[in-house]
Amino acid sequence: MELRQLEYFVAVAEEQNFTRAAERVHISQSGVSAQIRRLEQELGAELFDRSARTVVLTVAGKAALAHARAALAAAGAVGQSVDEVTELIRGRLTVGMVIGCTLTPLFEALAAFHEAHPGVEIALLEDNSDRLTDGVRTGAVDLALIGTATAAPDGLHALTVISERLVAAVPARHPLTRRRRVTLRDLAAHPIVCMPTGTGLRAVFDQACAAQHLQPSIAMQASAADAIADLAARGLGVAVLSDSMAAAHRDRLTARTIDDVETPALLALVWKSAHNPAVRELLTHTRRAFHAEVESGRNHPIGTFLSTVGIVGESGIP
Numbered sequence: 001m002e003l004r005q006l007e008y009f010v011a012v013a014e015e016q017n018f019t020r021a022a023e024r025v026h027i028s029q030s031g032v033s034a035q036i037r038r039l040e041q042e043l044g045a046e047l048f049d050r051s052a053r054t055v056v057l058t059v060a061g062k063a064a065l066a067h068a069r070a071a072l073a074a075a076g077a078v079g080q081s082v083d084e085v086t087e088l089i090r091g092r093l094t095v096g097m098v099i100g101c102t103l104t105p106l107f108e109a110l111a112a113f114h115e116a117h118p119g120v121e122i123a124l125l126e127d128n129s130d131r132l133t134d135g136v137r138t139g140a141v142d143l144a145l146i147g148t149a150t151a152a153p154d155g156l157h158a159l160t161v162i163s164e165r166l167v168a169a170v171p172a173r174h175p176l177t178r179r180r181r182v183t184l185r186d187l188a189a190h191p192i193v194c195m196p197t198g199t200g201l202r203a204v205f206d207q208a209c210a211a212q213h214l215q216p217s218i219a220m221q222a223s224a225a226d227a228i229a230d231l232a233a234r235g236l237g238v239a240v241l242s243d244s245m246a247a248a249h250r251d252r253l254t255a256r257t258i259d260d261v262e263t264p265a266l267l268a269l270v271w272k273s274a275h276n277p278a279v280r281e282l283l284t285h286t287r288r289a290f291h292a293e294v295e296s297g298r299n300h301p302i303g304t305f306l307s308t309v310g311i312v313g314e315s316g317i318p
């Protein structure tokens with residue numbers, strides 16, 4: 001019995017078709033059929049019922065399938081373990097990044113990872129936080145930097161790198177500049193410029209408004225903080241941003257913390273499983289990059305870091 005025979009057996013079982021299975025394992029259909037026949041002869045039982053148009057597992061085939069999958073997984077784990085010991089990491093990583101991200105530490109982490117593990121192909125996907133989170137859950141995305149209103153989205157592990165209060169940012173001579181305290185009810189009297197639904201910051205804002213049964217007028221939406229600030233500076237509405245986003249525009253906007261929105265907007269790395277050594281290594285490089293940013297003392301608007309390791313909190317770190 002050979003591993004390739006088990007691989008062909010699983011492929012036929014899952015595709016329910018010898019032709020599709022052959023395409024999947026990149027050999028001829030006759031080659032797949034011959035190897036399956038040899039496996040059946042060795043086991044002394046037919047694994048497939050070939051009488052119908054669709055290939056169906058026999059009782060013996062059903063009994064063998066789980067064990068065949070387990071054997072292939074075990075063989076893959078052997079190779080992965082050896083790669084880890086010899087520091088050989090290969091494959092492909094799909095990394096998600098929330099739209100408008102300009103965090104230098106993230107880019108430095110990707111560069112350091114690429115230099116250390118050139119055998120791993122990195123694909124970078126930019127999208128809103130909700131879609132990135134769904135991608136991580138389905139396995140389409142290995143690791144994503146998202147905005148979120150919760151420390152760890154359901155079913156995922158998370159490493160929080162930024163935690164900030166929401167602020168209202170307005171130009172000079174706006175009525176809100178005369179207030180020392182600004183509440184959601186104060187904001188409801190003015191048009192709002194904010195991020196679209198599906199972003200972490202918008203989720204925090206919407207949840208806070210719903211809790212007070214407020215329905216503010218969302219005049220304009222933009223995915224980039226700079227665009228929101230530009231619109232607010234031109235008098236088109238009150239910008240709802242995080243503290244560091246507004247701080248980048250303090251020369252033309254006055255920011256007031258929204259007093260009754262205590263839930264912070266979070267920026268976090270999320271992933272489903274760290275069994276993949278490439279994911280674990282990228283997490284290590286990311287932690288190191290954010291830690292270096294804090295240690296350097298650079299005045300970079302990347303948020304509030306609340307621990308000595310350069311992160312706010314963590315869940316499920318391997």
